[in-house]
Amino acid sequence: xxxxxxxxxxxxxxxxxxxxxxxxxxxxxxxxxxxxxxxxxxxxxxxxxxxxxxxxxxxxxxxxxxxxxxxxxxxxxxxxxxxxxxxxxxxxxxxxxxxxxxxxxxxxxxxxxxxxxxxxxxxxxxxxxxxxxxxxxxxxxxxxxxxxxxxxxxxxxxxxxxxxxxxxxxxxxxxxxxxxxxxxxxxxxxxxxxxxxxxxxxxxxxxxxxxxxxxxxxxxxxxxxxxxxxxxxxxxxxxxxxxxxxxxxxxxxxxxxxxxxxxxxxxxxxxxxxxxxxxxxxxxxxxxxxxxxxxxxxxxxxxxxxxxxxxxxxxxxxxxxxxxxxxxxxxxxxxxxxxxxxxxxxxxxxxx
Numbered sequence: 001x002x003x004x005x006x007x008x009x010x011x012x013x014x015x016x017x018x019x020x021x022x023x024x025x026x027x028x029x030x031x032x033x034x035x036x037x038x039x040x041x042x043x044x045x046x047x048x049x050x051x052x053x054x055x056x057x058x059x060x061x062x063x064x065x066x067x068x069x070x071x072x073x074x075x076x077x078x079x080x081x082x083x084x085x086x087x088x089x090x091x092x093x094x095x096x097x098x099x100x101x102x103x104x105x106x107x108x109x110x111x112x113x114x115x116x117x118x119x120x121x122x123x124x125x126x127x128x129x130x131x132x133x134x135x136x137x138x139x140x141x142x143x144x145x146x147x148x149x150x151x152x153x154x155x156x157x158x159x160x161x162x163x164x165x166x167x168x169x170x171x172x173x174x175x176x177x178x179x180x181x182x183x184x185x186x187x188x189x190x191x192x193x194x195x196x197x198x199x200x201x202x203x204x205x206x207x208x209x210x211x212x213x214x215x216x217x218x219x220x221x222x223x224x225x226x227x228x229x230x231x232x233x234x235x236x237x238x239x240x241x242x243x244x245x246x247x248x249x250x251x252x253x254x255x256x257x258x259x260x261x262x263x264x265x266x267x268x269x270x271x272x273x274x275x276x277x278x279x280x281x282x283x284x285x286x287x288x289x290x291x292x293x294x295x296x297x298x299x300x301x302x303x304x305x306x307x308x309x310x311x312x313x314x315x316x317x318x319x320x321x322x323x324x325x326x327x328x329x330x331x332x333x334x335x336x337x338x339x340x341x342x343x344x345x346x347x348x349x350x351x352x
Contacts, residue, residue, distance in 0.1 A: 001026055001061060001184055002047070002152055008055030009042055017043060018208030019056065024152070027182040029175070031199035033189060035231070038205045040188045044154050047186070048075050060151070076150030076183075078141055078158050084129045090116075091125040094144045101148065115143040118177055135166050142174070146181060153178070153185040159194060171197040192232050204228060222262050225346040226273045235277040236319050239347060242266045248344055250274055253315035257290050258339035266344065273347040278307070280341040281321035290337040294319055296327050308333075 002024040009017040016039040024030050032040050045051040047058050049070035058065045065073055084093050091112055098108045116122045119139040129137060138158060145153060158174070159167040175198045178185050189195050195202055196216045204212045204219070212224040223229040226237055240252035245265055247258045250272060259274055266272050281292075294310030297318070306326050310319040310333060327333055 002186075003059040003062070004043075004047065004056070005059060006056035007043065007046060007053045007058070009039065009046065009051070009053055011039075011042075015208050017046075017053075020205070020208070020210060021056075022203055022210055022213065024184050024186060026184060027179075029178050029185045029187060029198060029200045031187045031189060031195040031202050032205060033192065033195045033202055034205035036190055039208060040190075040205055041156055043205070044077075044156055044186065044188055048077055048154060049073050074148070074151045076145035076148065076153040078145045078153070078155045084137060084141060084144075086128075086130050088129065089125070090121070090127050090129060090132070090140050093129055093140055094147050097144060097148050111147050111149075112143075115146050118146065118181065119143050119173075135170055138170060139173070142177065146177075146183065150183060153183045154188075155185065156188045157190075158187075159189075159191075167191070167194060168197070174198055204231070206231075223275070223343075223345065226275075229275050229343075229345060235275050235280075236316075237345075238274050238276065238316060240272060240274055242268050242270050242272060242344075244268065247339055250344065253313060254290075254292050254319075257337075257342060259342040259344040260340050261344035263346065271347045273345045275343040275345055276319070276337060277341065278320045278322040280337060281323065281335040282337070283323065283335060289339055290342060291334055292319065292337065293332065293334040296329050296331050296333055299326055299329065301326075 004020060004022050007017050007020045020043060032043065034040050042051065046053050049065065049068065085096065094112045094115060095108050098111060113122070116125060119142060121136065121139060124136070129140060132140065159170055171194050187198055199216055202214060202216055202219055203210050206227065212219065212228055219228065219232055220234065223232065223234060229235070229237060238252050238254055240250040240257065243249050243251050243256070245268065248261055248265065250257050250259055252274060257274055292312065294312040296308060297311050298309040300307045305322050305324055308321050308323055308327055310321060311317055312319050321335055
């Protein structure tokens with residue numbers, strides 16, 4: 001439905017977006033993810049028509065929107081600052097855009113009631129928005145964006161101002177609402193957990209390009225490189241050099257490690273990075289693969305498990321593992337990693 005084609009944009013003489021291309025399909029919620037300053041909000045404004053690209057095009061069903069002003073694109077936009085009118089009640093806030101379209105009052109009332117039901121706030125129509133909680137205001141802002149029946153909905157950090165517990169709750173509600181309305185959506189965030197909870201597909205923006213695209217589980221199980229793994233906080237990254245194939249063996253500060261590789265097998269002598277997921281550490285394995293020995297520096301209880309920090313050596317001063325039972329601080333500990341649980345990645349730690 002929506003096609004973003006080779007969008008380019010610079011900021012203060014430096015490239016911000018460098019030929020960004022992707023598509024949004026019918027009823028799909030896509031999360032545009034990336035660190036602060038990566039150009040996510042700028043890209044959203046270009047899609048809405050609030051900013052002009054320096055190159056590329058935005059198309060809807062194959063038709064260019066270059067000459068279509070923002071107010072005629074029928075794209076809904078919701079910001080982190082909900083921009084609700086404090087002197088108007090919930091119903092009046094939701095109806096504002098509909099009145100600007102000069103719709104009949106009966107149709108306005110019907111649409112307002114419909115979106116209030118969608119967000120489970122039918123009894124709040126006459127409530128002052130200043131009397132609402134942050135989460136309720138967020139839902140009213142969403143209802144206002146949905147009321148004009150947009151053909152695409154764009155949400156720019158809509159949960160950023162809320163505390164973590166409320167963000168987790170509302171992210172689930174947002175996913176339900178977006179799926180029920182079947183409005184295709186672009187959701188901008190820098191929070192990985194929020195993106196996992198909401199998205200059908202993730203687009204990771206870095207250095208002006210889409211670095212990786214795919215379903216949330218693909219980012220977890222198959223990060224493209226060390227930058228992706230680091231951004232998502234997937235685990236410990238340890239540099240090393242390939243010494244053999246079949247199986248892949250890598251000489252590291254942890255010792256000689258066997259690993260698997262999603263990409264083409266690296267050449268012998270090539271520098272790589274190994275990803276050790278904290279949850280994959282074992283206290284014992286029959287074959288005793290990949291033993292890693294260290295001293296327990298710290299441990300934190302995390303609701304059923306313990307996040308344990310090991311000191312391995314000067315090259316690897318901190319190595320994080322997750323175990324079901326506590327370990328005495330100061331104790332020597334040896335854990336094991338199955339080779340299939342150690343992922344060999346392109347070594348580009350220097351770009352982080």
